[in-house]
Amino acid sequence: MTKLWTTKLSLPVLLFLSACAAPEPPATETAPPPEAAAPTAEWAIAIHGGAGVISRDVDEEWKQAHRDALSEALTLGKDMLDEGAEGLDVVEQVIRVLEDSPLFNAGKGSVFTHDGKNELDAAIMDGRDLNCGAISGVTRVKNPISLARLVMTESRHVFFVREGAERFAEEMGVEKVDPEYYFVQRRWDALQKALDKEKQEEAEKHGTVGCVVLDRAGNLAAGTSTGGMTNKRFGRVGDVPVIGAGTYANNATVAVSCTGWGEKFIRNNVAHDVSARIEYKGLGVRQAAEEVIHGKLDEGDGGLIAVGAGGEIAMVFNSSGMFRGAADSNGRFEVGIWQDDDE
Amino acid sequence: MTKLWTTKLSLPVLLFLSACAAPEPPATETAPPPEAAAPTAEWAIAIHGGAGVISRDVDEEWKQAHRDALSEALTLGKDMLDEGAEGLDVVEQVIRVLEDSPLFNAGKGSVFTHDGKNELDAAIMDGRDLNCGAISGVTRVKNPISLARLVMTESRHVFFVREGAERFAEEMGVEKVDPEYYFVQRRWDALQKALDKEKQEEAEKHGTVGCVVLDRAGNLAAGTSTGGMTNKRFGRVGDVPVIGAGTYANNATVAVSCTGWGEKFIRNNVAHDVSARIEYKGLGVRQAAEEVIHGKLDEGDGGLIAVGAGGEIAMVFNSSGMFRGAADSNGRFEVGIWQDDDE
Secondary structure (H helix, E strand, C coil): CCCHHHHHCCCCCHHHHHHHCCCCCCCCCHHHHHHHHHHCCCEEEEEEEECCCCCCCCCCCHHHHHHHCCCHHHHHHHHHCCCCCCHHHHHHHHHHHHHCCCCCCHHHHHHCCCCCCCEEEEEEEECCCEEEEEEEEEECCCCHHHHHHHHHHHCCCCCCEEHHHHHHHHCCCCCCCCHHHHCCHHHHHHHHHCCCCCCCHHHHHHCCCCEEEEECCCEEEEEEEEEECCCCCEEECCCCCCCCCCCCCCCCCCEEEEEEEEHHHHCCHHHHHHHHHHHCCCCCHHHHHHHHHHHHCCCCCCEEEEEEECCCCEEEEECCCCEEEEEEEECCCEEEECCCCCC | HCCCCCHHHHHHHHHHHHHCCCCCCCCCCHHCCCCHHHHCCEEEEEEEEECCCCCCCCCCCHHHHHHHHHHHHHHHHHHHHHHHCCCHHHHHHHHHHHCHHHCCCCCCHHCCCCCCCCCCCEEEEEECEEEEEEEEEEEEEEHHCCCCCCHHCCCCCCCCHHHHHHHHHHHCCCCCHHHHCCCCHHHHHHHHHCCCCCCHHHHHHCEEEEEEEEEECCCEEEEECCCCCCCCCCCECCCCCCECCEECCCCCCCEEEECHHHHHHCCCCCHHHHHHHHHHHHHHHHHHHHHHHHHHHHCCCCCEEEEECCEEEEEECCCCCCEEEECCCCCCCCEEEEEECCC
């Protein structure tokens, strides 16, 4: 953080500092860049439950159910991190909670494909060594994020798809479910609407869950899990399992998890681009995230959560809403849905 | 080019230029960076046929066969570009030639999976708008690069896998082949060796074909096609169809196609990282490619071909060999296999 702050000071400000060196830190009116003002943290976590058109015209019970589910996952992650857990363990366990909820488009609550099936994708990445694991199109795995982690740790490869990924899951002995486990009436109705070519809520079309973490050991980790896109066909793969598009972690820079219109995130290599802007342009985490989400993507495409090596958290989206939460070692703990929610 | 050259001049050189402004351009002894010395071109093309351990201890006939196949593909691309063809058409047609050859690990010459099948991956990307198409795990498509292009142009998605991709191919009416079409004795023998856990030639394990192009209209395009990795399992996906890992094109920066150990290329987002170093660090194409191949990857991982917006060509690899070729509007035309071949 210090280095970034220093390199971003303009020459007049530097001269001012030299001339007026005093025991007091400069007043905030001297306008340091936003990333310099962010407190560093010993650990930090951000989660998301999908971005899209999220109508405010919903009943209080619906809102509270989503806030409660985000809080439950965030609390688990916060407690684990506070006790010194490894970032990858936190990412996996937090995402499992979100996958087990019927509210989000991942695991239990996954949307239906054109053929009326549920095909799940997930990815996880370790910022220490850029190791990663990804799966696409599994139909019987209860917690895809755990399978992605096994791809990372138990195979020489990083990306398995469909029947092959199922066979790998079988060999690993991960928990399986009957495909009916994923049946959620609301998701089924969304497919019927899509098949009828009625207008469909963006939030029902996309949606994803994700978690990014800085742990006490200074390691970054990221994970993302999704049921994909309602009415998808042809074994469509979105950005989630595409490392560098929807998921990325690198201790030197940032951990990122994205949510939104997957194709746009693939074309723009969103997650890796945030990292590259930090590494090569010297930007702070928030500025890098904002440049990509607001500068390269189009309004409504989605958003991302990011945690930097110093514990800076950014939750940036260009859609009307993004289910999200953030906590850190400085006592921050909050969940939000729309742009103007507390963050 | 001019901009890059200027920003890379050190202060003393700038002062020298100011003091000694003369009608003659500065002599090359003032050591401009290598990328500034590269001639710009109206069109440029580079191709590869895979990187790896390529023994020099092979007979002249084998070498000549590979050089001839590379020359044939390169000549087609050169002629098309000279006549003003669109970059994407060149990439597709050149890669089709390489796919139809039994010599390279793509199309006809694809390696065998653990189960004795041939599962093909390909990707293509349009530098004008970052549109792209990718497929993985098709078993009956004669020319996967053409299917990837149809994914890009005829669907709202960018990435289809396995049976889904086959169904899409069916709907598009692309040329199909019987799986036996891909039988090449040498590839079959390689699988048997791998199954016997004998040491296997790296060149037999990986290998890929690719093409990057700058066309007369100033557009960049990239494509890559592969049979994957001998003895692969679990529906393994490598870097080729992962946009930003094995394939990337952006008119603002560069077109890149990679070949080598796919997992390493995914973890390091190699193709997009070359672009990011050009865009954010202001590097030339060659320097950006060298930083990634020699600075981030390990010896033996593989290589890449790249063409920049000014027609600069880089063909960089850290393995003992890479089948490759390059041509441009300034009359360059060459093919090579090992590090010290003419380039």
